[in-house]
Amino acid sequence: MSDTVAGAPATFGAKGYPAALEWVARRAEAFVIPIVALIVGMVLFSLFILAVGKSPIQLYETMWRGGFGSWFSVQNSLSRAAPLLLAALCVALPARLGLVVIGGEGAIVLGGVAAAAAGTAFSGAPSFIVILVMGVAGMAAGGIWIGAVGALRHYRAVNETISSLLMANIAIALMNQLVEGPLRDPASLNKPSTQPLADIYRIGNMPGMEVHWGLAVGVVACVLSWVLIEKTRWGFAARIAGGNVRAAQVQGLAVGSLIVGFTGLAGAFAGLAGMLEVAAVQGSANASLAAGYGYTGILVAFLARHNPLAIIPVAFLLGGIDASGGLIQRRMDLPDATVLVLQGMLFVVILFSETLYGRFKAFNPDLWQRSR
Known part of the structure; x- marks a missing residue:
């Protein structure tokens, strides 16, 4: 067979075409099925819009204008995508071990509260030190919270999906208790919050952008x-453990350490998202931290097939959809929660599409191998 460059066939002669088709078949399934699921979800959402007496074409046009139609809209979408990137990693990293962790919202709110408390405690120190301490505090809070989910899964066989969801609710209640109690700023009357951060401790925008x-x-x-998942021995071990835990244990892999380590890292990313919301957006910790980014991150991770690189464009897409909610409300007299209906439909269709992998012969490389 001809030599290959970057994994793709270099020549396409009589024997090269089957090799090229085999190479495409190995990779096409991960792209085609999510895209088809996305289209099906949008078709179902169009039927819902028709049922409430509105035009799907007008809605999608408005959604495009609100999320991607101008430089202002693009920047707004990018701003909303920022926490989604980290929230999606909270789902994607444990998924490589076969775990379904959906409690990133809890890690986000606790990360935000911990960062706000650290910022207040270290007020007066140099800005670089304070921002660094806030980041460490947020990551530590989120990492401990989701790492506990992994520990419960490995050492006590507690289902991680249920425990992470329940712990997210506990985290939101704990955040409310802290913000309305010992960490409350006495000046925050109508909307309880922590002490506001000084401007020098805020994270600004990137040059030339309002992001x-x-x-x-x-x-x-x-x-x-x-890089961690694809290029390191820890990522390789995680993929082995995710495929077959018993086989990984037989090979001597420390499955418990992998589970707790990857869930802890996943939670740390979510906690960092909470810290960024406090330091870059809100300026303090309050009820706005529970904005649903953790739950939207679930959709982002599943649509990206838990591929960290694919999370980047998918987060931008979902961020744009989320950013268009206000314009949809003003232009079409629909509630801004309409975009949540779309996200819910997409999530259901994507979950259903998980059952389709490996069922189509066109995506089976063996079909093209036999044709050589």
């Missing part, structure tokens, strides 16, 4: 996560 540096942090986190 805070959290976007760059999220992109770097996705790239580093891909």
